[in-house]
Amino acid sequence: MTTTTLAPMPTGSPLPTALKGRTVMIIGGSSGIGLAAGALLTSVGARVALVARDPGRLEAALDHLRATPGASALGISADGNDESEVERALDQVGEVDHVLVTAGSISGGALLDTPRDQVAAAVDGRIWGPYGVARAAAPRLPAGGSITLTSGLYLVRPVPGAAASIAGIGAVEALTKALAVELAPRRLRVNAVRYGAIDTPLSRAVMGLADDAAVAAAGQGLLIGRLGTAQEAASAALFLMANNLITGTVLSVDGGQALA
Ligand SMILES: NC(=O)c1ccc[n+]([C@@H]2O[C@H](COP(=O)([O-])OP(=O)(O)OC[C@H]3O[C@@H](n4cnc5c(N)ncnc54)[C@H](OP(=O)(O)O)[C@@H]3O)[C@@H](O)[C@H]2O)c1
Structure with a gap:
């Protein structure tokens, strides 16, 4: 990848004003943490x-965001x-300042019962998904832009x-640090959030939580006595x-x- 020497990373005021007027692409934006990020971003x-595969869920997510007066939101099925x-x-989308990748799921099975090809798609998604997003986004993002995995x-x-x-999640964290170093000359930042149990459609499905009572019960054993909310996440x-000071x-x- 060829890079040109840029001025230092721009300074800017952190939240709440830093994201006002910026464009953020959320890959995995039609549900859970990604959708909550869309709502928060709209509010600031x-x-x-929003990018996700299922067009129906995407449309419902857009309706949710557009309920905020003045919201600027579009959806792309991809x-x-x-x-x-x-x-x-x-x-x-055109100009994009920040990319957030929340797409992903947990799948598996016991090692001795699960041949590699049964989990290949999930692992590939964790590694080559963010890798491809970074390749596509890096040439387009402006100085001070970011990728959050x-x-x-x-x-x-x-x-x-x-x-x-x-193992795929481990690759995400490795990519975060490696790409933060590699993309720094472009004045781009790469970070990741490592989530515990957050109440979303995914965690409800994976943990077999049928209703709010089951979610509450599942949270009782945790240090704070509950699961995190998608908005907190x-x-x-x-x-x-x-925050332009945070990368890697x-x-x-x-x-x-x-x-x-
Ligand atoms: N919830 C938790 O407790 C928890 C804990 C640790 C880590 N995480 C991680 O946090 C991320 C978000 O989780 P969540 O709980 O918010 O999940 P979620 O509610 O299932 O939302 C996942 C979103 O990603 C989209 N998506 C999935 N695969 C995609 C793909 N290949 N391309 C584009 N969009 C895709 C989904 O829409 P489509 O299916 O329509 O594409 C959906 O919009 C995941 O990576 C998850 O592993 C979650």
Whole structure:
């Protein structure tokens, strides 16, 4: 990749004004943490582009965002693991200042029962998804722009039956630091958020939580006595994209789950 020497990283006021008028693409924006990030960004005056695969869910997410007066939101149906689709989405949006990647899921099975090809797609998505997003976005983002990736607590507190997915999460954190160094000459920043249990459609499905009572019960054993909200989780991503002093950082947002 050829780079030109730029001026130092621009300074700017951090939240709440830093993101006002900026354009943020959220890959994985139609549900859970990504959708909550879209809502928060809309509320601080950012322009938001949601990217996800399912057009129906995307439309519902856009309706949710557009309920905020003055909201500027568009949706693009695309696969975030496909670099050419991400390029198309970026072209469609035009100027983009920050990219947040929340797309991803946990899949697995016990090691001895699960051949590699059964988990390849999930692992590929964790590695080549963010890699392709960074390749597509880096030439387009302005100085001070950022890429924020998503990691998970299972990396440091593994559970049985998810080894391949957890290895994929490890790759996300490795990419975060490597790309922060590589893209620094462009004055781009790369960070990640490592989430503990957050109440979203994904965690409800993975943890088998059928209703709010089950979610509340699941949270009782945690240090703060509950799961995190999607809004709490998303606000950490906004914090990282808004602050030009932060790059190469993996921020844990887990309600202390790493400790107990
Ligand atoms: N919730 C938790 O407790 C927790 C904990 C640790 C880490 N995480 C991580 O945080 C991220 C967000 O989780 P969440 O709970 O918010 O999940 P979620 O509610 O299932 O939302 C995931 C979003 O990503 C989109 N998506 C998935 N694969 C995609 C792809 N290939 N291309 C484009 N969009 C894609 C989904 O829409 P489509 O399916 O329509 O594309 C959806 O909009 C995930 O990476 C997850 O592993 C979550």
